[in-house]
Amino acid sequence: MSIFKDILDNNLSEKSLSSSIKQSTFGELPILVIKHKLCTAAISLQGAHLLFWQPVTESTPVIWLSKKAVFKKGKAIRGGVPVCWPWFGKLGDPMHGFARIVDWNLDSYKEDETGVELILSLTNNPQTASFFSKPFNAWLTIKLGKTCQVTLSCQGDFEATSALHTYFGVDNIDHVVIKGLGDTYQERLATVNEPTVAGQLTINQEVDRIYTNANNVITITDGKRTIQLTNTHSSDIVTWNPWIDKAKSMVDFADEEYQSMVCVETGCINQALKLSATQKTAFGFKIELM
Numbered sequence: 275m276s277i278f279k280d281i282l283d284n285n286l287s288e289k290s291l292s293s294s295i296k297q298s299t300f301g302e303l304p305i306l307v308i309k310h311k312l313c314t315a316a317i318s319l320q321g322a323h324l325l326f327w328q329p330v331t332e333s334t335p336v337i338w339l340s341k342k343a344v345f346k347k348g349k350a351i352r353g354g355v356p357v358c359w360p361w362f363g364k365l366g367d368p369m370h371g372f373a374r375i376v377d378w379n380l381d382s383y384k385e386d387e388t389g390v391e392l393i394l395s396l397t398n399n400p401q402t403a404s405f406f407s408k409p410f411n412a413w414l415t416i417k418l419g420k421t422c423q424v425t426l427s428c429q430g431d432f433e434a435t436s437a438l439h440t441y442f443g444v445d446n447i448d449h450v451v452i453k454g455l456g457d458t459y460q461e462r463l464a465t466v467n468e469p470t471v472a473g474q475l476t477i478n479q480e481v482d483r484i485y486t487n488a489n490n491v492i493t494i495t496d497g498k499r500t501i502q503l504t505n506t507h508s509s510d511i512v513t514w515n516p517w518i519d520k521a522k523s524m525v526d527f528a529d530e531e532y533q534s535m536v537c538v539e540t541g542c543i544n545q546a547l548k549l550s551a552t553q554k555t556a557f558g559f560k561i562e563l564m
Contacts, residue, residue, distance in 0.1 A: 277341045278326055281316045282307060294385045295392075301345025306380070308390055312419045320347065321374040322394040322414040324355040327422045329563065336501060336561060337422065338443035338535045342526050348375050352526040353441045353535070355424055357414060360406065360434035362543050370439070372405035373412065381413070389419020408432050413554075425506075425558030430549040437512055437541035438559060442494055442501060447477050447515060447533045449497035454489035455511060460544075477536065480517035484510050486544050493564070494538060500564040503538060507557040509545035513538055 281300055284307070288298045294310040300318075305325070308315040315337075316325040325343075328335040339353035350356060350370070358370040368375065378394040385391075396402070396412045410430035417423040424438055444450050457472040462482040469475055473489075488511040494501040505511070514537035516524065521532040540559040547555050 277339055277343065278314075278328070278335055281305065281325065282309065282314055291383060292385050292390075294390055295383055302347050303345045305345075306383075306392065308418055310385065310390055310419065312389055313422075315418050315422075317392065317394075317416065318345070318351060318354075319380065319394070320377055321351065322357055322378040322396070322416075323351050323374060324416055324422075324424060325351065326354060327418055327561075329420055331420075332499070332563070334445075335443045336563065338441045340441075340527050340531055340535075342528050342531075344526050350374050352524070355441070356439040357426060358437040358439050358539075358541075359412065359426065359428070360410070360430075360432070360436065362435040362437050362541060365435060366405075368405070371436070372402060376401050376405075378414070389417060389421075391415065391417045409551075410549075415558075420562075422561040423558065425556055427554040427556040428547065428549055429551055429554055431551045433546040433548055435541075435543050435546050436557070437510075437539045437543065438557075439512070439537060439539045440503075440559070440561075441535050441537050444494070444496040444534060444536055445498040446496060447536060449495075450536055451476055451495045452492065452513065452536070452538060453495075454492040455485045455513070456487040456489065458485070458487045460484040460486065475513055477515050477517075480520055481513055481515045483513050484541070484543060485513065486510055492538060494536065502562045502564050503540075504560045504562070505540045505557075506559065508540045508542055508559075510541040510543040511538060512541050512543070 306317040315327040326335040327337040359373040412428040452475040
């Protein structure tokens with residue numbers, strides 16, 4: 275049985291919030307489960323983490339979750355859309371910020387014929403104080419239906435780097451072509467896999483790269499479907515696949531799963547978010563199937 279089905283069918287402590295949204299527990303974490311006529315999805319309140327999203331027209335999730343993902347308090351979840359904030363990478367401790375490992379509040383939810391919309395929030399509190407001392411407010415808006423739209427808005431008197439670390443499900447990594455990435459990037463690995471076509475990426479080894487001048491619209495094609503990723507107010511696109519050796523070294527990632535996923539992440543890394551204490555600064559993405 276797949277982890278997606280396990281989450282959708284889990285009835286532990288189930289509470290109905292609306293006809294399409296239920297709250298339950300999976301592992302140690304509170305989970306929101308969405309079963310709408312247009313899609314299925316799940317969100318962890320820890321991290322405001324969109325775990326997966328699958329339109330009813332698709333046989334597999336478009337946003338992907340590792341079958342070995344860990345659902346424990348204070349632990350990052352492998353897959354979905356981790357919210358890396360208020361820093362990306364090793365710019366602070368923990369890596370990729372604290373937002374993905376602390377509890378968010380569900381502020382509002384609604385549904386209609388076109389899908390569901392949820393808004394989750396995080397503000398400085400005793401749980402975040404051990405990681406970060408400055409006051410802040412952050413909101414994640416998630417809209418799910420035929421399309422998937424995620425927007426991170428934040429306030430504070432500081433600069434933040436961030437990424438919406440999206441894992442996409444693909445049929446076969448050998449067939450994946452990512453277009454619209456632009457021709458400038460920062461290579462984060464010692465072994466370089468130079469693109470044969472500028473602005474495009476095919477994957478035949480480990481990839482960890484930050485593209486600094488990507489198009490607003492990026493396409494991910496795997497021979498079975500084409501995913502269109504439209505980015506708003508982002509400065510960078512991160513691409514990542516662990517390939518064979520690194521996949522084997524990660525306890526929360528199955529050895530063969532590098533073949534069925536690729537990360538294409540909307541980010542603000544080289545151009546940090548310049549936050550205001552009184553106005554919201556936002557960036558995000560929309561996913562459509564072509």
